[in-house]
Amino acid sequence: MTIKFAAIGINHGHIYGQCDLLLRQGAELVAFHAIEDDLAQAFAAKYPQAKRVADKAAILEDKDIALVLTSAITSERAGISIEAMRHGKDVMSDKAGMTTFAQLDELKRVQAETKRIYSICYSEHFETRSTVKAGELVRAGAIGEVVNTVGLGPHSLNNLARPKWFFERAKYGGILCDIASHQFEQFLFFADTLDVEVVSASVANRHNPQTPELQDVGDVHLRSPRTTGYIRVDWFTPKGLPTWGDGRLTILGTEGYIELRKYIDIAGRPGGDHLFLVDRNGVQHIDCSGVDLPYGRQLIADIRDRTDTAMTQAHCFKAMELALTAQQMAEANS
Numbered sequence: 001m002t003i004k005f006a007a008i009g010i011n012h013g014h015i016y017g018q019c020d021l022l023l024r025q026g027a028e029l030v031a032f033h034a035i036e037d038d039l040a041q042a043f044a045a046k047y048p049q050a051k052r053v054a055d056k057a058a059i060l061e062d063k064d065i066a067l068v069l070t071s072a073i074t075s076e077r078a079g080i081s082i083e084a085m086r087h088g089k090d091v092m093s094d095k096a097g098m099t100t101f102a103q104l105d106e107l108k109r110v111q112a113e114t115k116r117i118y119s120i121c122y123s124e125h126f127e128t129r130s131t132v133k134a135g136e137l138v139r140a141g142a143i144g145e146v147v148n149t150v151g152l153g154p155h156s157l158n159n160l161a162r163p164k165w166f167f168e169r170a171k172y173g174g175i176l177c178d179i180a181s182h183q184f185e186q187f188l189f190f191a192d193t194l195d196v197e198v199v200s201a202s203v204a205n206r207h208n209p210q211t212p213e214l215q216d217v218g219d220v221h222l223r224s225p226r227t228t229g230y231i232r233v234d235w236f237t238p239k240g241l242p243t244w245g246d247g248r249l250t251i252l253g254t255e256g257y258i259e260l261r262k263y264i265d266i267a268g269r270p271g272g273d274h275l276f277l278v279d280r281n282g283v284q285h286i287d288c289s290g291v292d293l294p295y296g297r298q299l300i301a302d303i304r305d306r307t308d309t310a311m312t313q314a315h316c317f318k319a320m321e322l323a324l325t326a327q328q329m330a331e332a333n334s
Helices: 014-023 038-047 076-086 101-114 127-140 181-191 297-307 314-334
Strands: 004-008 027-035 068-072 090-092 116-123 146-154 197-204 219-224 226-235 246-255 254-263 276-279 282-288
Touching: 014 027, 014 038, 014 068, 014 090, 014 116, 014 297, 027 038, 038 297, 076 090, 076 101, 076 226, 090 197, 090 297, 101 314, 116 219, 116 314, 127 181, 127 246, 127 254, 127 276, 146 181, 181 226, 219 314
Parallel strands: 004 027, 004 068, 068 090, 090 116, 146 226
Antiparallel strands: 146 246, 197 219, 219 226, 246 254, 254 276, 276 282
């Protein structure tokens, strides 16, 4: 059974990663809908097998299409996802999947009613080999019980060369809703619980007065019954760093710790996906470039078998609930 999928809304470049992770597993990209000609031209050049349709109804009403992907303007993703589920489609959304609690509530309601799969591609976990490897090590007991995580998500603004909507709070959702959704999901995963609360949160615009609705830094403290966590996300990646951001994750356990340098090792090792493990036996560097990425394969199996091996619905929604809660708390205190 070959899974056929299509894309509605391709405003963020993450759509390419979303498509590629399915194509690697044998799924078939058959169509896409985008109102922006420039975005459509680039997408069609990379995926000539996908037919551009003028009306998204052509995708929604096609019974052969099982899965709809979206990386639309962030505030529009929930509406697209809801419409797709009501048409009998499973959904893979880019993060953040929504920008308001009302959207989250409606997504939960429609997903429960339709029994469709609603998945958010948290790429800093599912498409990052070092994070996957860290999960394998933690599950195997390599560092004992996890007691704390520190997740850092610095990004580059690329000299403000981003679309206008990216700087409008109502459209992108705020820095904690947007970027930090990755870190919330990873905290849930490594703490291995959904019983999590936001202790404190802050956001600010420290250095970009020309875009007053942009939040260029934010941080959060999290707590579960047995694990605490800290998150910091920002748009302050220096120009001298030869990649878009130095994403890091430190996982502290009772018998050791793991540190990930996901995209670059500033000490000089080439490539990305560097994992450092410190335990009773010493210190080791693990090159994760060859680690398998199971999310795409698991999602396809879930679509076929109506299972939830890639990510449970509760986990998917809880990460965004925490992101929205932290965003609301931070803005109330700013």
